[in-house]
Amino acid sequence: MDIYYSARTGFGAEYDEYGLGWERYAKWQAITRLEVITVDGLLNQSLVGIDSNNSDYWDNRVLHNEYLSEFFKSLDYVLSKVPTKARFNLLAVSVEPTEDCGKIPLKDFEFVGYDLLDREGGISSLTNCNGFIISYTQDDLNQYGLLKEFEKAYDTKVKLLENNLGHGHEDTDVVALWRHKTIGR
Numbered sequence: 363m364d365i366y367y368s369a370r371t372g373f374g375a376e377y378d379e380y381g382l383g384w385e386r387y388a389k390w391q392a393i394t395r396l397e398v399i400t401v402d403g404l405l406n407q408s409l410v411g412i413d414s415n416n417s418d419y420w421d422n423r424v425l426h427n428e429y430l431s432e433f434f435k436s437l438d439y440v441l442s443k444v445p446t447k448a449r450f451n452l453l454a455v456s457v458e459p460t461e462d463c464g465k466i467p468l469k470d471f472e473f474v475g476y477d478l479l480d481r482e483g484g485i486s487s488l489t490n491c492n493g494f495i496i497s498y499t500q501d502d503l504n505q506y507g508l509l510k511e512f513e514k515a516y517d518t519k520v521k522l523l524e525n526n527l528g529h530g531h532e533d534t535d536v537v538a539l540w541r542h543k544t545i546g547r
Contacts, residue, residue, distance in 0.1 A: 363460055365468065366454070367433065370407065370408060400488070402479070402485055409444045410434065410443040454468050463540075476512065480533065497525050
């Protein structure tokens with residue numbers, strides 16, 4: 363199982379510095395949680411800028427279903443590119459994990475749940491799509507808006523495709539997320 367890394371802006375009641383409208387988002391999603399952790403490129407934007415003239419950038423960038431993702435192979439590379447910032451989410455990710463990641467310890471990271479990222483790699487079907495409730499309920503999600511359980515993540519992935527064909531963002535990959543315990547906190 364491959365582990366990649368990403369540094370993302372926070373998004374929650376305390377993080378609304380980017381003008382994304384936390385209050386509007388919380389009302390739209392009908393949620394009461396205080397923070398969303400996701401690899402959705404619109405809600406938790408990447409802090410690693412595009413550096414297309416640098417070979418290190420291309421050596422570290424991860425392809426996701428033939429699309430460039432915002433995941434990188436090296437934690438050191440990601441940390442070297444993150445601007446000095448008081449708070450952000452330093453994430454370790456595994457795309458389409460083959461085992462329960464809640465049982466896999468990563469040094470200095472805590473497991474936070476499973477996201478469902480569209481196969482193009484940019485939009486989370488859990489945190490940035492509304493109307494998929496037939497495939498899962500808010501009770502299936504943890505305090506970060508992520509699925510809590512490995513089996514439920516894969517079950518929801520299948521149900522999203524079956525119940526929402528043609529709606530966009532329903533064909534997903536399961537992405538396991540760990541957040542660093544101290545960096546960015």
